[in-house]
Amino acid sequence: MIYLCTLSKKLFVISGPTAIGKTALAIDVAQQLNAEIISADSRQFYKELKIGVATPSKEELSSVKHHFIGHISITDYYNVSKFEQDVLTFLDKYFKTNDNAVMVGGSGLYIDAVCKGIDDLPDPDENLREKLKGLLETNGIGYLQQLLEELDPDYFDIVDLNNPNRLLRALEVIIQTGETYTSLRNSKPQKRNFEIIKIGLNRPREELVEIIEKRVDRMIADGLVEEVRKLEKYRGVNALKTVGYQEIFSYFDGTFTLDEAIEKIKTNTRRYAKRQITWFKRDKYINWFLPAERKRIIEGLQDIR
Secondary structure (H helix, E strand, C coil): CCCCCCCCCEEEEEECCCCCCHHHHHHHHHHHHCCEEEECCCCCCECCCCHHHCCCCHHHHHHCCEECCCCECCCCCCCHHHHHHHHHHHHHHHCCCCCEEEEECCCHHHHHHHHHCCCCCCCCCHHHHHHHHHHHHHHCHHHHHHHHHHHCHHHHHHCCCCCHHHHHHHHHHHHHHCCCHHHHHCCCCCCCCCEEEEEEECCCHHHHHHHHHHHHHHHHHHCHHHHHHHCHHHCCCHHHCCCCCHHHHHHHHCCCCHHHHHHHHHHHHHHHHHHHHHHHHCCCCEEEECHHHHHHHHHCCCCCC
């Protein structure tokens, strides 16, 4: 593996689907480079969410300094634009005394925001937004999903289909501009004053499926149901409209038995992982490895340190 680096300050980005082993690799890389870790997992930002979002353990958090984990509440408003600004502000200060930083996560939109910048999209049209919200309330989220699939199948393949805000924003832009959301998001990347080195982890699908299912079982054993029950009064907030929480809420409502809810979590997690892989595979700058190649990855860092 050869990394071509021209700038003295470097951001190592570790991405890939959920449950692939990104956290362990990020810690290894950070220790090798004497660096700190930035989380780019949009659900690990919230201090109330731990088991269901696979927040790093106390031991992992203490082994390397982490940032942007549990730093806000589920009741706080936070978005990808704010994350971009916060991370760039942090890096500007951090790189004054450090040469290397590590960013790790599976939220492709948030990683792209830091690496390439937010695209110059039109401001929201409040009247259009209200009309789309009315369609959501009247017809359900499935209607918005179907509409997006018709208007922009490429974005449909990678967006979080259970996140109504993402669907609403994409449809707003498409209807306002007459262009696909995908084409408008593919603008020229903004220049950064640090080198970006991207490392991706993946493995054969059948192996990933097995790991996902074991992780979900472990989450249940670790108390996921109890974690979700404590958050039930907040179930309407956007942070909880995510895999692992929605299914348990449905169990509380009597829609599913617990066993059915667990199977739904496994199914929806597999689908989420597939969308993550689709997103990251489009990035030609990612160097791909198997999780078992951690030693090779670390050895490739020797000349950079």
